[in-house]
Amino acid sequence: MSGILVYVLHFEGAFNKNSLGAVSEAAKLAGELGTEAHAVVVGGDDLTDELCATLGSYGATKVFRAKGPEGLAQPVVDVIDRVLDDHGHDYVIFGGGLLGFEIGAGLAARRNAGVTMEVTNIAVEDGRLIAERPILGDSQISRSRYKGLGIIIGRINAFEAKESGGGAAAVVDVEVEYSPWSTRARMVTRGEQRGADVNIEDADVLVAGGRGLGRAEAFQLCEDLANVLGGAVAATRAVVDAGWYPYSAQIGQTGKSVAPRLYLAAGISGAIQHKVGMQASENIVAINKDRNAPIFEFSDLGIVGDLHQILPKLTEAVKAKKG
Amino acid sequence: MKICVLVKEVPDAAVEKRIDPSTGRMDRSGEKNLNPYDTHAMEAAMQIKEGGQIPIDEIVAVTMGPESAVRALHKAVSLGADRSIHLSDEALAGSDVAATGYALAKALEREQPDIVLLGQQSDDGECYTIGAVVAEHLKAPSVTQVIKLDVVDGGLRCERQAEYGYDTVQVELPAVISVGDAINTPRYPTLKAIMGARKKPLEKVAAGDVGIDTARVGAEGSQVQCGEFKAPPAKEPGTIIEDEDTDATVQQIVAWLEERKLI
Numbered sequence: 001m002s003g004i005l006v007y008v009l010h011f012e013g014a015f016n017k018n019s020l021g022a023v024s025e026a027a028k029l030a031g032e033l034g035t036e037a038h039a040v041v042v043g044g045d046d047l048t049d050e051l052c053a054t055l056g057s058y059g060a061t062k063v064f065r066a067k068g069p070e071g072l073a074q075p076v077v078d079v080i081d082r083v084l085d086d087h088g089h090d091y092v093i094f095g096g097g098l099l100g101f102e103i104g105a106g107l108a109a110r111r112n113a114g115v116t117m118e119v120t121n122i123a124v125e126d127g128r129l130i131a132e133r134p135i136l137g138d139s140q141i142s143r144s145r146y147k148g149l150g151i152i153i154g155r156i157n158a159f160e161a162k163e164s165g166g167g168a169a170a171v172v173d174v175e176v177e178y179s180p181w182s183t184r185a186r187m188v189t190r191g192e193q194r195g196a197d198v199n200i201e202d203a204d205v206l207v208a209g210g211r212g213l214g215r216a217e218a219f220q221l222c223e224d225l226a227n228v229l230g231g232a233v234a235a236t237r238a239v240v241d242a243g244w245y246p247y248s249a250q251i252g253q254t255g256k257s258v259a260p261r262l263y264l265a266a267g268i269s270g271a272i273q274h275k276v277g278m279q280a281s282e283n284i285v286a287i288n289k290d291r292n293a294p295i296f297e298f299s300d301l302g303i304v305g306d307l308h309q310i311l312p313k314l315t316e317a318v319k320a321k322k323g
Numbered sequence: 324m325k326i327c328v329l330v331k332e333v334p335d336a337a338v339e340k341r342i343d344p345s346t347g348r349m350d351r352s353g354e355k356n357l358n359p360y361d362t363h364a365m366e367a368a369m370q371i372k373e374g375g376q377i378p379i380d381e382i383v384a385v386t387m388g389p390e391s392a393v394r395a396l397h398k399a400v401s402l403g404a405d406r407s408i409h410l411s412d413e414a415l416a417g418s419d420v421a422a423t424g425y426a427l428a429k430a431l432e433r434e435q436p437d438i439v440l441l442g443q444q445s446d447d448g449e450c451y452t453i454g455a456v457v458a459e460h461l462k463a464p465s466v467t468q469v470i471k472l473d474v475v476d477g478g479l480r481c482e483r484q485a486e487y488g489y490d491t492v493q494v495e496l497p498a499v500i501s502v503g504d505a506i507n508t509p510r511y512p513t514l515k516a517i518m519g520a521r522k523k524p525l526e527k528v529a530a531g532d533v534g535i536d537t538a539r540v541g542a543e544g545s546q547v548q549c550g551e552f553k554a555p556p557a558k559e560p561g562t563i564i565e566d567e568d569t570d571a572t573v574q575q576i577v578a579w580l581e582e583r584k585l586i
Binding site for chain 1: 467
């Protein structure tokens with residue numbers, strides 16, 4: 001057994017929560033397999049010895065660090081390829097997020113390895129890892145085994161970051177010669193915020209709007225209801241991409257993850273990419289005119305109807321209740 | 324220059340998807356359609372061509388799949404592709420995502436495209452990853468989940484949402500780009516284009532024709548062993564209200580919220 005390697009993403013001197021979750025998961029699995037969990041990081045000077053060593057508290061015993069461009073997948077493939085050449089890990093694990101998909105898939109191609117994405121659970125059987133992935137709208141779970149190197153890409157929020165009380169991780173610098181094609185993509189701007197800054201992560205109540213609103217102006221219906229409920233307004237990726245609502249209000253795979261007491265989804269179909277960002281909410285209410293919308297499969301209260309009729313009346317009724 | 328667009332036929336969204344218990348693979352029978360995301364990739368190709376900043380001599384649609392996949396190619400051609408290539412071989416059946424990407428890359432290698440476009444995801448299985456696999460085999464830079472694509476300085480300027488906000492990435496050609504559905508509004512094919520689609524050149528190729536090592540594809544050659552399934556943890560189904568009288572519906576919602584002390 002030669003261990004489990006975890007790619008850890010960072011931005012402006014802080015590690016990504018999903019990556020830290022993957023480190024915690026890998027450390028737990030390594031314990032069961034009788035091996036070690038290591039981390040690999042790629043970036044600039046903000047990856048200090050001190051910062052990298054903190055990965056030890058999530059269970060990594062060693063951190064491989066390479067200098068390289070940030071936010072791009074292919075340079076990281078080069079780095080991991082090199083680390084695997086030198087150290088021969090049996091598995092590489094990624095937390096949820098877009099770069100994990102790209103790096104994991106590129107690495108599978110580079111090393112002719114098996115790759116599974118959207119993984120929500122990793123089991124140990126006969127000294128080997130099995131990746132479990134929900135498929136077909138989460139109606140079934142597919143289990144993957146690997147013939148050789150196994151690459152496991154987690155679903156967002158699948159693995160919880162836990163400080164296990166481990167000591168500082170050893171930091172090992174890796175020298176990498178980047179592939180020609182890895183240097184032919186260049187980051188122009190990274191992490192740009194667009195639109196107003198909205199804080200949705202601390203709200204107890206969220207009224208979220210999706211494509212079913214029909215147009216940007218209809219967000220007013222969500223804002224009115226959120227106002228009387230004492231909550232905030234959130235949005236799906238589709239409507240943020242369409243420019244109807246600010247990016248900072250976006251829930252889901254590429255947005256924020258929330259777990260309010262009440263999540264009221266208006267005109268949201270409930271695609272997996274949205275679901276992963278809000279399924280931990282305590283109470284989920286969905287209003288959608290399509291009876292077959294996936295959101296009704298995981299909502300606590302589902303209303304099949306026209307949100308344009310229901311939301312204004314609901315706002316009035318809540319207002320009247322509150323007197 | 325040449326653009327290749329990877330397309331795929333998927334079960335129509337209205338057809339219930341299921342795993343065939345006898346093979347452990349997706350049951351791909353039933354109504355089929357072009358993967359909706361791929362229509363955005365076709366549209367992006369047309370816009371690059373029509374934009375005229377780089378001269379595009381031809382757009383080639385490429386697919387891998389059984390006999391029926393020809394329909395996805397006809398659709399792609401009706402949306403503007405000049406010709407199409409159908410990679411089809413028994414040896415490819417049951418390929419995992421890495422093997423599929425390898426096989427597609429071999430078919431593309433022969434074409435030497437300057438730009439490869441594809442939809443960022445398909446409705447029926449693999450997510451987000453084919454583009455990165457293809458790019459690695461073609462030794463080309465790659466960006467996935469792109470929602471804005473412009474020709475800048477002879478290369479492509481790609482915008483996308485990433486973990487920390489919007490990223491803008493400049494790539495040199497040749498490049499592999501997967502696009503999201505916010506990137507454009509695909510045009511509808513004209514009746515003439517639909518009728519004419521069957522007359523455009525369609526080349527059928529087998530694994531051996533494009534140099535695919537059959538030991539690396541199919542269920543045998545794939546590095547992931549799937550075919551084992553289990554049921555997810557059961558969740559209590561929620562209450563459903565069909566809204567017939569909105570006033571009554573609203574009262575029911577308010578009562579439900581009050582019961583849970585949410586108001």
